[in-house]
Amino acid sequence: MLGPVLIANRGEIACRIAATCRRLGLRSIAVYSDADAGAMHVAAADAAERIGPAPPRESYLSIPAIIAAALRSGARMVHPGYGFLSENADFARACVEAGLVFIGPPEAAIRAMGGKAAAKAVAREAGVAAVPGYDGEDGSPERLAEEAGRIGYPVMIKAVAGGGGRGMRRVEAAPGFPAALAAARREATAFGDDRVLVEKFVASARHIEVQVLADAHGTVLHLGERDCSLQRRNQKLVEESPGPGIDAALRAELGRRAVALARAVGYVGAGTVEFVADATPPLDAARIWFIEMNTRLQVEHPVTEMVTGLDLVEWQLRVAAGERLPFAQEDLAPQGHAVEARLCAEDPARNFLPSPGTIAMLRLPEPGPGLRIDAGFRTGDVLTPFYDPLIAKLIAHAPSRAEALERLASALDAVVAEGIRTNAGFLARALRSEAMQAGGVDTHFLEGFRLRDAAA
Amino acid sequence: MADIAVPVEITASVWKIEATPGQAVAAGDVLMILESMKMEIPVESPRAGTVKSILVAEGDQVNEGQVVLLLDA
Incomplete structure (x- = not known):
């Protein structure tokens, strides 16, 4: 593989990418804005480059600043993480033109899937039903x-x-x-x-997405689905794999669709094909429609890693370096059940109002068998209004769904945060709710639960 | 008529100012929109009145509790 790797991101995902680089013996280089000079992700990498002032447009979204930092640092590869420039085709092109390997799909695949309308046209061509x-x-x-x-x-x-x-x-x-x-x-x-x-508009919908992984030699695989129906303001807070009520036959059908779409755009690397499913039981392939493809690593990729045993960042790096995927589709059946919760600085009691500020104290549960913690901040760090409120992801894995839910709820119980508000207690109660235990909740569940929870 | 100070409830940047001085507003009207942690947060008028003065500009950083607008009410 080609080191060093410049990580064009911040927070937990930058820390998580640096950890895989370290395990693989690749040198990693962080970037930081003035607001992040002392950030955890800077400490997580082997070196760091300043890229500009705090506002994202002048730093994490600045293509010239990041390309300059990559060249200055001697990086050979650039990992964009998620958000920021990760789905920016101009950035992918700028990397290639600067002689850097962009860890992601080809520029053309980003453009083909970049707009929702363009993506739907691709789906029509590929024979995949869209909304x-x-x-x-x-x-x-x-x-x-x-x-x-x-x-x-x-x-x-x-x-x-x-x-x-x-x-x-x-x-x-x-x-x-x-x-x-x-x-x-x-x-x-x-x-x-x-x-x-x-x-x-599907009145009662579940958000179901399929992870794909493709190499540059024509192999395109799917790594099963994630159900990401627990959302607030159309943003995910809890994700799980496998999806409740999804059997092997439905998984194979959704996987077939996702692979067809990835092939249609010449996809390389890790990507996610998102579907909306009519939540009225039973789940029916005829009532599940393609919405869009995210041409990057997703926030919620760890649940897939937990049930497949693969490190998706490792495979992104290997694929970007030209390696072939050594697995077959039949090797990739999910093992057990994984659930992730996004620990955010926000106040569920005030309609999830963000809660920026200095983290006076943060104690997260110890990771261990069946419990993974992907953190991006520590005691003393500052959560500024410039960036998103994600503090850490807690991911539980267990043989059964019920055990995984309880393991995650217990982990959330153990979170102690002072100086800012978090959604830890709220998410633990949501995970223990009857509807969540039963499985198959729709995208409105969490908002309704918040109102009942606030009244209780 | 008395001056009513309108504070913001969160540390944020001022994304868009909707109100103009002299404008009559009703309770609940959106005076400006803040942005914090990638979320847009409206600042609503606490009561009916006339916008007397606006104390911030678009792009400014504001802190929780800071008064951003005065209302004649």
Whole structure:
């Protein structure tokens, strides 16, 4: 493999990538903004390069600053992590042009899957069903309203270049369409692209996604699914694998679709194909539709690592260095059950209001058999308003789903944080709720649970 | 008429100022939108009144409790 590896990210994912580099004997180089000079991810790497002031646009989102840091440091490979520049095709190209190996898919695959409308066109070509909707060229308010009526309310308006729940608006009926469209466009502008698409809104939905892993020699495999239905503001908080109610036959079908899409865009590396499933039981392949592909490592990749025993960052590095994947699809059946919780600096009692500040004290449970902790911050670190509120991920693995849920809830019980608010207690109660124990909750569950929890 | 100070509830940056001085606002109207930890947080008018002055600019950093706007109410 080619070291050193520049890690173009921060927080827990930068620490996690550095750990794999170390295990593989690759030198790692962190980058940091002025707000992160003393951050945990800087200490986790073998060296570090300053890339600019605290605002992301001037540091973690600055392609010139990161390329310059990579060249200055002698890096040969660049790992983008998730978020920031990880799905930026221009960044992938800039790396290649600077003689660096971008750890991710080819620029063309990022572009093909980069917009939701473009991704749906790929899906149509590949024969994979996408959510019924309109993503045509005519973006006039009149045409969009007409298409919404044809699709049937409720509908969702989504920014073509959006993500992370931003630039999305649900519309219940025709009279609300113009105002929702204006709001969605306003948020879309923040992505530098005000185009939107209109989609059927599935009233009770589960978020199910499939991990794919491909090498540069034509092998494309899937590593099973993750159910990420526990969300707030369309952002995931708890993820698990296998997905409740998903049997081997359905897994094979979703895997087939994900692999077909990855092949269609010449995918290389680790990626995730996201689906929305009608949550009305039983899960039915005919009511599961493709939404988008994330052309990067996901926050929730550890649950897949726990049930497959693979280190996805290791395989990203090996694939980027040109190695072949040495497994066959039949070697990759999931073992046991894994669940992840995102420990965030936020206050569930105040509608998940972020809680930036200095972490006066942070105690996380000790990792051990069946419990993994991916942390990005320590006692004394500062959580600034510039970056996202993720402090650490706690991941439990056990032979059964019930044991994994309880192991994770117990781990959350053991979290002690002072100086900031966290969602640890809230998530532990959610994991122990009857609905979660039963499995198969939809994407509205967590918000409803929050209201009941606040009242209790 | 009395001056009503409108503080922010979170450390954030000012993303977008919606209100203008002299504007009449109702309770619950969005005066400005903050951004913190990748989330947009609206600052709503605590009551009906007229916007007297705006004490911050877009892009400014504000701290929890800081007064960002004065209202005549």
